[in-house]
Amino acid sequence: MLTCTTLASGSSGNAMLVSCGGTHVLVDAGVSARRITGGLAALGVAPGELSAILVTHEHHDHIAGLAVLTKRVRVPIVATAPTCRRICYKVPFVDDLVREQEAGTGFQLGSLWVESFPTPHDAAGSVGYVISGAGSRMALCTDLGYVTPEVLAAVEGCDLLVCETNHDEDWVRTGPYPYSLKQRILGDYGHLSNEAGAELAARAVEGGTRAVVLAHLSQQNNTPAHARQVVCRRLAAMGFDPERDISLAVAPQDRPGPTYRLVRGELASAPACGEAVLC
Ligand SMILES: [Zn+2]
Ligand SMILES: [Zn+2]
Known part of the structure; x- marks a missing residue:
């Protein structure tokens, strides 16, 4: 069984x-070590049981807890060469x-096969x-500006997709952020909008993601409600019923989300539709 919890x-x-078969990997450590260890404890995992910490890129919201966490447990940190350099700095x-780990390559880590792929983002060597x-x-x-x-x-052939839906483009344009930050978010090296994320989700669902x-x-x-609505609308246009045919939820911002359990590609448990929107 493969399990995944934000x-x-x-x-x-x-x-x-x-996690899978006793192998546990943390992907990014962008909140405090206290929150990470608390989240792991709730899942019955001690920090010392982690096989590795995979890091997507060097931005603060992905490595903020790394210093304190690695002071407590000496876990290998896996990232691309540019990201490793920035982390060491x-x-x-x-x-x-x-x-x-070079982007686009894979390696075996206990019961898990870990592949990375390059993402267009304003951090050198960023990956998914x-x-x-x-x-x-x-x-x-x-953390990708556009879908390459x-x-x-x-995403082809994946059973579960964790998909960025960062913002509503109009909300960014008309919001209070300074011009340069707006340009960054909306640019090719920023973040996927709800519409762009919906398009990526649609392509994945077309390929069998449930x-x-x-x-x-x-x-x-x-x-959360707005992002989910945009994606629902896109999937409904393809003839899918997001309340019935697929599990569509929003990862909570400030607390752990539900655990997804996948058994040979089938979803063994998923949150109720409404549950994850209340975040
Ligand atoms: Zn980033
Ligand atoms: Zn980020």
């Missing part, structure tokens, strides 16, 4: 646990922990991950 998701911090005493185990496959696609052929290839978790929502320029 511990936090959004512009203020990201972390996710993926920003986080003290991790030089001996970092392991370079495809993680498989026990006949199931999940993809993490957040590599991203489409990554569980979609909307993630990395902006607190300022989005709401």
Whole structure:
């Protein structure tokens, strides 16, 4: 069984646990070590049981807890070479922990096969991950300005997709952010809008994905209900009923979300439709 639980998701911090057959990996450590260890404890996982921490990129909302967490437990940190360099620069005493993984390659980690793919984002060497185990496959696609052929290839055939729906473009344009920040968010190296995320989710669902978790929502320029509505509308236009045919939820910003359990590609448990919108 492959399980996946977001511990936090959004512009203020990201972390996710993926487990299979006793192998546990943390993907990003962007909230406090206290919150990460608390989230792990609720799932029955001690920090020392982590096989690795996979890091998508060096932004604060993905590595904020890394310093304190790695002071407590000396877990290998896996990232691309540019990200490893930046982590060593920003986080003290991790030089001996970092392991370079070239974007687009894969490696076996206990019961999990971990592949990364490059993402267009304003951080050198940023990646998303495809993680498989026990006949199931999940993809993490957040922090990307637009959907590239590599991203489409990554989501193909995944059973669970964690998909960025960061903002509503109009809300960003008319909102209070300074011009330069607006340009960054909306640019090719920023974040996927609800519409762009909906399009990516649609492509995945077309290819057989039956569980979609909307993630990395902006607190300022989005709401869980709005993001979900945009994606629902897109999937409904394809003839899918998001209340019945697929599991569509929003990852909570400030607390762990429900655990997704995948057994040979089938979703064994998923949150009730309304549940995850209340975040
Ligand atoms: Zn980022
Ligand atoms: Zn981020």
